[in-house]
Amino acid sequence: MSGTIQERDTDVLVVGGGGSGLATAVQAAQLGARVVLVEKNDELGGTSARAVGSVSASLTDLQRRNGIRDSLDEHFEDMGAFAGENVHRDNLVLRRRYVEHTGETVHWLQSLGIAFFGPMPEPPNRHPRMHNVLPNAGAYIHWLRRAALKLGVEILTSTSATRLIREDGRVAGAECTGPDGTTLHIRCTRGVVLAAGDFSSSVELKREHLGEDKSRVEGINPTSNGDGLRLGIEAGGRLLNADLSLWGPEMRFVAPPKKLLVQRLPPVKPLTAIMQLALRFMPDRLLRPFIMAFATSYLAPTQDLHHEGAILVNQEGERFTDETKQPWLDLPLQRDGVGYIVLDRRVAETFTAWPRFVSTAPGVAYAYMDDYRRNRKDIYHEAATLPELAAKIGVPADRLAASAADAGVLPDGTPRCARGPFVALGSVKSWIVMTDGGLAVDEHLRVLDEADVPVPGLYAAGSNGQGGLLLEGHGNHLGWAFVSGRLAARAAVTDPRPA
Numbered sequence: 001m002s003g004t005i006q007e008r009d010t011d012v013l014v015v016g017g018g019g020s021g022l023a024t025a026v027q028a029a030q031l032g033a034r035v036v037l038v039e040k041n042d043e044l045g046g047t048s049a050r051a052v053g054s055v056s057a058s059l060t061d062l063q064r065r066n067g068i069r070d071s072l073d074e075h076f077e078d079m080g081a082f083a084g085e086n087v088h089r090d091n092l093v094l095r096r097r098y099v100e101h102t103g104e105t106v107h108w109l110q111s112l113g114i115a116f117f118g119p120m121p122e123p124p125n126r127h128p129r130m131h132n133v134l135p136n137a138g139a140y141i142h143w144l145r146r147a148a149l150k151l152g153v154e155i156l157t158s159t160s161a162t163r164l165i166r167e168d169g170r171v172a173g174a175e176c177t178g179p180d181g182t183t184l185h186i187r188c189t190r191g192v193v194l195a196a197g198d199f200s201s202s203v204e205l206k207r208e209h210l211g212e213d214k215s216r217v218e219g220i221n222p223t224s225n226g227d228g229l230r231l232g233i234e235a236g237g238r239l240l241n242a243d244l245s246l247w248g249p250e251m252r253f254v255a256p257p258k259k260l261l262v263q264r265l266p267p268v269k270p271l272t273a274i275m276q277l278a279l280r281f282m283p284d285r286l287l288r289p290f291i292m293a294f295a296t297s298y299l300a301p302t303q304d305l306h307h308e309g310a311i312l313v314n315q316e317g318e319r320f321t322d323e324t325k326q327p328w329l330d331l332p333l334q335r336d337g338v339g340y341i342v343l344d345r346r347v348a349e350t351f352t353a354w355p356r357f358v359s360t361a362p363g364v365a366y367a368y369m370d371d372y373r374r375n376r377k378d379i380y381h382e383a384a385t386l387p388e389l390a391a392k393i394g395v396p397a398d399r400l401a402a403s404a405a406d407a408g409v410l411p412d413g414t415p416r417c418a419r420g421p422f423v424a425l426g427s428v429k430s431w432i433v434m435t436d437g438g439l440a441v442d443e444h445l446r447v448l449d450e451a452d453v454p455v456p457g458l459y460a461a462g463s464n465g466q467g468g469l470l471l472e473g474h475g476n477h478l479g480w481a482f483v484s485g486r487l488a489a490r491a492a493v494t495d496p497r498p499a
Helices: 019-030 047-050 061-065 070-091 094-110 138-150 205-209 229-236 269-281 284-295 328-332 345-350 371-375 384-391 396-406 476-494
Strands: 006-014 035-040 054-056 117-120 130-134 155-157 160-167 170-177 183-194 250-253 309-312 339-343 359-361 365-367 378-384 422-432 446-448 453-458
Touching: 006 019, 006 170, 006 229, 006 476, 019 035, 019 047, 019 138, 019 183, 035 183, 047 453, 054 117, 054 476, 061 117, 061 446, 070 094, 094 117, 094 476, 117 205, 117 269, 130 138, 130 269, 138 155, 160 183, 160 229, 160 396, 183 229, 183 476, 250 309, 250 328, 284 345, 309 396, 328 422, 339 396, 365 371, 378 384, 384 396, 384 422, 453 476
Parallel strands: 006 035, 006 183, 035 155, 170 453, 183 453
Antiparallel strands: 054 130, 117 130, 160 170, 170 183, 250 422, 309 339, 339 422, 359 365, 378 422, 446 453
């Protein structure tokens, strides 16, 4: 009932039920702590459940089984190579902590029932490190939730943490609002771990830290509103690298109207065992149609399409930007934020084989035009003429024809959008997959104040506890979610209480 206040206590309170929050809860419970986890959404999962599902790790059994001789030092150095011009902004202490614990964390996930295939290569990693989950990223949430419940973790969904409770200078819990409006005061003896995701869907925080143009770009997870970050700041914490958004804005194809088969498969052990064998021994010609479900989902089309002559039009059939620069910043200004990539026969024939792919799920597969023709009939439109194409995608024929006529030529003089048949891919929208600003934390994931002093009783994991760590490269954000969750749990359970 609204207005009612309920009191309860626990050892560790986890705010957020995505990958990092669940990893925190499971690890804390394994260490003997009583744990309550609150999640504002109706279901667990967060952004982790939307991922392709790779974890970048070194010194794993899968590496050894495949004859890969890796080292922590090489892994550490390769992460710096991903950072590029931002490398001076990286948190080297957290980078070292990450690489030291990735291998054991993959083994820990496997012990819970999670199955991987790989590892797969991704330059500039000098060794294959991408461990891809089977059958999909939902497996992380399924097995972590199962382990949490088995260990006695109390999971409260549709429950939001609205403010932190402080007693005697220490964070001692949180005030939460339950699904029926009930106010919960959840007090904890060991600490609160913030694991509530990034701020990619907070217009206010994006405007403050990323600027007006990026604030218009939607977050791929509509509930990533920076709630945990706000709680940390209110308690005296501060953000690092909040002006970085290394995973967007970018254009992506809209999701299929219904989940693909591979996204609906249950993460049960007999199925994942069969999949592991198939991925290892099945001929490519039989395996490829299945794998294409990864690479034609709602991934980003390569900018090479536009460099080769494709144009981008809005729902009025009009070009509205220079496609070769930053079209993802202009697309949100169009009606419904929607566009279509239009290309002619010459461009379509260019993207039919390596190295000219339309999209890729790194370490999994590359998708070409024929793959989209077969797998994404909802976004693949082909016609002999531009008027016929306009009818298929629902844009004015005269404006589409004018856009093609005014598209000009490539630097080598080749006309753009000049010869049929024509193809439209879309719709496409602009998204920010995740932002990179996180609370400043020490090596134990304790939240730090402006003077770099730990805020007593407060920890952060995942995006909330990114602490200036740069996570370029596929598999690092998800890897950090699990590694940091486990480290935060260990610290919260074992930190001595002040006298």
